[in-house]
Amino acid sequence: MGITYQKEKQIFNLHTENTTYQFLVDKYGFLLHLYYGKRINGDMDYLLTYYDRGFSGNPSDTGADRTYSMDALPQEFPCPGTGDYRSTAVAVRNADGSYSCDLRFQRYEICKGKYSLEGLPAVYAKDEEAETLKIYLEDPVTKVQAVLLYGVLPEKDIITRSVQIINQNEEKIELIRAASACLDFVAGDYDLITFYGRHAMERNFQRVPVKHGKQMIGSKRGSSSHQYNPSLILADSGTDEKNGGCYGMAFVYSGGFEAEAEKDQFNQTRVMMGLSSDQFCYPLGKGEMFTVPETVMTYSSEGFGGLSWNFHRCFRRNLCRGKYRTKQRPVLVNSWEADYFDFTGETLVTLAEHAAELGIDMFVLDDGWFGKRDDDNSGLGDWHVNEEKLGCTMGELIGKINDLGLKFGLWIEPEMVSEDSDLYRQHPDWVMAIPGRKPVRARNQLVLDFSRKEVREEVFRQISHVLDQGNVEYIKWDMNRSLADIYSSVTKDQGKVLYDYVLGVYDFLEKLTEKYPDILIEGCSGGGGRFDAGMLYYTPQIWCSDNTDAVDRLDIQYGTSFIYPISCIGSHVSAVPNHQTGRVTSLHTRGVVAMAGTFGYELNLGILPKEEKEEIKQQIKTFKKHEGLIHNGRYYRLSSPQTDEIGAWAFVSEEREEVLVNVVMLAMHGNMTVNYVKLQGLDPDGIYEDENGRRYDGVGLMEAGIPLPIVAGTYPAWQIYLRLVKEENENSDAK
Structure with missing residues (x-):
């Protein structure tokens, strides 16, 4: 398979069909990175050089040898307190207040199959598809341990990395920085590609040269964010779509993250991906373990197109799960831009009737069906059906929709609560709020403390009761604000709240997928505010952006395509003038753009002229004819909408x-x-x-x-x- 170990030189090789990742254990027990790139057969330890570098310290193990310094050597898992002044992958505050963490090699294991992570999403594979390498490290003084996990999927040119930090000390330690992947390059002229944006304009492609110093992106919003996607590409300066070498990293996590590229004093480049260190201070008592979320890595010598294909086929086949992982998705109409909050059961059925006439497969009822919810200022958290508004029960409405030959879907926002809600009045302590301070509101709503099990269980109970009332086959899971008041009333260690919150979201989603395995869940956070590999593990498609303008979507979907497969990109045809930009584009153009995704409609079908209704019928036929090609075929970017005509x-x-x-x-x-x-x-x-x-x-x-x-x-x-x-x-x- 893909992992070999040379005992004489203590060199580890991680081979895929087209790439090699190589590192060694040196005589002092340090892990030194040697190579990652096009597949090789030889040893790359000759790349290591040793010189007396001024102001670069030397470990005591080296005695009088001034040529050995961690400040200049490429490393697998750099730590503070070893003489390395660059960014480190881990930082620990020990019981005595010191920040030193000197992790040395102890042993290794090579296992058949791909490792999994308890409570966290991760790439999976059959035993014959993958191998796992475990490297055990330990600090000889504090007894803090780290288990480096490497997963190798040879046929897909994918290598994954995660880390488990274990405290074997008698006293408590605090983890204050945690990255799961570090790549050190001793030479090279690189560009850093990241994907920046804002609400309604996410994942814009940005390419800048790697210069001396640190270039960092990240999120401290409690979600992966609209502003920066938790992914990056490091490319040789001349790389384009078809030619050149490039490295990709994607974080399998839906919360705060940090990704950085650092060019040091010796023209070496270090790239890291991990958790945000903002408001992160995770305590570990004796025997307790912390798992750093996974980073998926790939290398292509055939440009960005090859890199994207590696990510696409891995995420589609080895990250997305469930019935709809590879199954044809239903063409849907969502009620939001058709009616917003202004609907009744009768108007919904009328919209569904128009949808059925046009050949649409599914009707989705968006926000406004529950509690006291006629605008976005109240009702969140009260997940009971507003039968007065609907004029019937949810089961009866679903039956009417099903009788038209349509599937039925429902919008929910489980993580949020309105102050004007029964749930908040009954449990004001369930929200994230700092004692003695007035809350930070966004969209006039607060955040439920999903790090608390009892909170999750009550919301799950309410939502399950609604889902059990009829044949619900789709859920749109939304999250319409960032986290600001980071505080949990049930823990003394507030530095763990953000991480535990995300694990709580995953716990909820895992239970939801277990109880309703046939429901298609689409992730959403004001569109693309939580568009990440972590969510794909639970939701095989994600609403790409609240901006449905066809021209803006070209940029948004272009940037998204570098990392994420087309089958997961939620994309719909909406009305014109567009509700976000006011731009007018033809129905044909809107259809072509929306077919680079899951495809559906977001408009009032009943007011369309006859000619456009006929055109929609043809669009749906065209999409269904080519859906297998669109979602399973290889995707090629043939131009850049940022620079080309x-x-x-x-x-x-x-x-x-x-x-x-x-x-x-x-x-x-x-x-x-x-x-x-x-x-x-x-x-x-x-x-x-x-x-x-x-x-x-x-x-x-x-x-x-x-x-x-x-x-x-x-x-x-x-x-x-x-x-x-x-x-x-x-x-x-x-x-």
Whole structure:
């Protein structure tokens, strides 16, 4: 399999089909990183150099040898107090107040299969698909231990990392920094790619050179956030979509995180991914263990396209779970932008009737169906059906929707509570609030303390009672504010609250998926505020953004696609003028953009003209025809909507027999020039035919491209379906 150990040199090799990750245990018991990149067969210990570096300290083990310094050597799991002045992967405050943590190698294990993490999401695999390496480290003075976990999925070119910190000291320690992955590069000229944004404009692609000093992104909002996604790419300076080396890291966690790249005094680059250290101080008594959430890593020597494919197939097959992991998703209509809070049971059924006529599969009732909830100032936390508003029971409403041939889905926001609610009046101590201070409100709501089991259990009881009233087949799980008042009334150690809160959310989701295994859950946090690999473990699709404008969505979905598979990107057609931007785009363009995702509608179908209703019918047929290709095929970015006149992308089947090219024109000028779209991933020896019978050479499509027609209008769009054809004599029987 993928993991080998050379006893003589104490070198560990983690091999995938196309990559090698290599490190060694040196004579002092330090873990020194050697190599991560294109697959090799040799030993890379010759890359280590030793010089007397001024102001770089030397461990006492080295005696008078001034050439050995942790401040200059590449490491697997750097610690403070060893003479390394760069950022460290772990920091511990010991019982005596010191911050030293000198972890040395003790032993290792190689196990069949992929490790799992109790209470945390993680990549999974069959035993024959993966191997696990466990490296046991210990501080000889404090007896603090660290178990480094490496998971190797050879066929997918994926390596995962996690860490377990164990206190074997008699006295309590405090963990104040915890990263699960560190990559040290002794040389290289790199660019750092991150994905920044804000509510309604998430995951914008940003590429900057790695300069001397630290470049950091992160979140201290209690969620992974709209502002920075918990992922990064480190790329050779010349890397593009098809060529060049690049490394990807994605954090499998839905709370606060830190990711950084640091170029040091010797032009070495260190990249780390881990938990946010803001308001984090986790106590560990004797024998207690803390698990750092997993980081998924991959390397591609074939540009960003190869890197994205590695992430996509891993997340789709080895992170998402449940019935809908690979199953065709229902095309849905969501009631939110159709009615907002202003609906009755009758208007909902009318909307569902229009949906059924158009061939839509599912009706989703969004916010406003529970408690006293006619606006966003009250009712959260009271998860009982407002039968007066609906004019019937939830079971009766679901029955009416099902009788139309539609599945039924429901919106919930379990983590939040309104002050104007029965739940808050009964249990004001259940919210996160700092004693003696007035609360920080957002969307006029407060946050329930999901680190407390009794809080989770009561909310779960209420929501389960609603779900049990009928055939609910979809849940949209929302979270519409960041955490600010970080305080739990039941713990003395407030530095553990944020981490325990996220584990509480995972506990709730795990119980929900266990009790309702056939329900499709879509994650949401004001759109893409919690779009991360941790949520994908429980929710195989996530609402990409509250911004449904087709032009803005090109940027949002472009950035999202670098890490996350298309099958998890919640994307809908909405009304125009768009409710977020006021922009007007054609129904066809909105449909093309929304098909780069799970696909659905977010508008009042009843007020559409007959021509648009017919067009929607055709859109749904088109999506269902190509859904397998869109969700399972290899995704190619053919342009950058940030810099090019077009936004273009394609889906290519693994056998390269089917291709769906999608293009939106972003710029229009007088006497317009022709844009040529160069395809990728085709059979170079093949001939491809479009739906009009026009044939194209595979190499020609990739090298010269296909011209787009010049048409007048605003943001026109095209979908071009190509199929590999064979000459008749190739298909005839041999004579």
